[in-house]
Amino acid sequence: MIRCGYCSHEFAEDEGIRSCGKCGKPGGCRMVRCPRCYYENPEEPKILKKIKRLFEGENR
């Protein structure tokens, strides 16, 4: 889940608008735009996702 840093709208990463990679930055800007206000929110790194999932898995 991402909580938008601007409007506080909470959305799943899949609901967000991903960058197009057309800015020329290597691999694109890796930001997820809030579907409500379009603010750019950093995508959670894969390593952190894995760690979180590990803990969530243990809690279930």
Add this chain to the structure above:
Amino acid sequence: MGLFSRGKNRNIQPGEAGRVKRVALVGNPNVGKSALFNALTGAYVTVSNYPGTSVEVTRGSAHFNGETFEIIDTPGMYALLPITEEERVAREILLNERPDVVVHVIDARNLERMLPMTLQLIDAALPLVLVVNIMDEAERIGLTIDIPLLAEKLEIPVIGAATARKRGLDEIRQAIAGYRPGRHVLFAYSRRMEGDIERVAGMIREDYPLSHRSLALLMLQRDDEVAALVRTREGENWPPIDEQVKEIVYNRRESFHLDLTMERRSIVKRLLSEVIRIPDRRHVTLGERLSTLSVRPLTGVPLLLVVLYFGLYRFVGEFGAGTLVDFLEGRLFEELFNPWITGVVKGIIPWAIVQELFVGEYGVITLGLRYAVGIILPIVATFFLFFSLLEDSGYFPRLALLVDRVFKKIGLTGRAVIPMVLGFGCDTMATMVTRTLETVRERIIATLLLALAIPCSAQLGVIIALLAKVPGALAVWSICLLLIFLLIGFLAARLMPGETPMFYMELPPMRMPQLSNIVTKTYTRMQWYFIEILPLFILASVLLWLGKITGFFVRLVDWMTPTMHALGLPKEVTVAFIFGFFRRDYGAAGLYDLQTKGILDPRQLTVAAVTLTLFIPCVAQFLIMKKERGWAVSLGIGIFVTTLAFGSGWLLNQFLLATRLL
């Protein structure tokens, strides 16, 4: 798909063999349905358009209490009677997919507004579990909700939760797994209303996913889709039902829907009279006090200055660009790493020209890597830490409200705070975000101001660190930048035709920033920033090396020297401007090098900093400007910005020479 495309994870977790129970999450938008969906399902989700519509529905599987469940995150809906396509799809799911459990998620802060839909779901005799979400925020504002009493009154399982904080998740799983269909409580409407419902419901014979009572209510509210469903299923029995519905609708005219809404509201009021306790004098939290102070001009502007002083000046400027850079660049690179690597490279590579590429004046390691790791990295790390702290506290929307009045004078609205704030991170991405502004006029003005007067984080950090060492220099630089930003914005708004649109936004609560959020955001931004700058810095070093060995670089410096002299700057500053065209932060790092060598006096340093900040945007930003606004506008902005940068530098130099201010 347009430039942005919605991400989809198509890793579908197949259900286990045997009966897979279906769970539908329903509720208003923004009540935490998606947070609950994610907590229940994890990563195994599929996003697809609902057949025949453009509405996306997310499905996932979850396994708990020894059972597998298919979880459906339905689009936001306000009532069973649909108005929007999203609501229609949500109801279709309830009608067609016959979920084993329907989880209605509501916001604890707005029970009175959201419980009427719970009543509708109870009326429909759906297998209902109620989740009263966002309990943490409700408690924070002093609301007390008696969850067991609410469950007793509604005669359904009710769970108090804060799904974003993982509170109540186990109870929700237990309620879903342990749900057993039972009798449903009936909330009686007025005698007349009940009479109307009974006259229609009593005539329906077939079995439906919704109760006869609910179907009758929907048909009496002129729900054509439900009427079509009943007509198909009832066959010969339909004409008398239709006749009855028409008669009641005719008798009650427009008042049926209104009467029903009012009656549901009064039922909810009675229900909540003992369930919810609102304090006589609501406790005003520190966050609310700060929120009020930050949007009022009289207190908001001083608060902004305090935030900038401690956040940018003390933390990013003094600590990041001072203490950390002194240690990393001064000690680690200049004293230890660079002499060592120079010796190693010279020992391995015998040719001086190739040695120069790696460890020379503009060497990939001695300049590119040193700038990236020794100077830029500590500055962006402290900047992004400060930025994430502000972001997580909810300060930015308040800043938008605070500056809205000033921004209107320059043809923008508070909404432009998003690209402006993002510009302090990276102007290239911020330029792309200008497309979210309402009018073309706003987009062009915002693009111009970003290219002109918004320094990116690393450039800002280096410049603050450089100028902080000279009394008065930072004040002169800040005033110059602010005046130019406002003046150019004001002139652009006068010269470009068009109206400034309205700006309004719902203010989210101000919160205590969470350490995990700050660390995650800072780490992510730093990681991508570093991945982005390192290859560019290396490329710039290679180009500069090529320029040096071919003599082109010397000719370029000679060509620009008269301009530098006109600004009262020494010839060496030309190098920083050439660096700046590759990247803004690279140019600032070049200026940092000149300052540490003692080449610039306070006046020259300030003039160079102002000119370099205003100077032409870096290559990446220019390319994005061209993409977003076209050749004509971007070239126009490029020429204008360059002329204005050198013009302002010249004027400032004359002013400082005349006044001897620095």
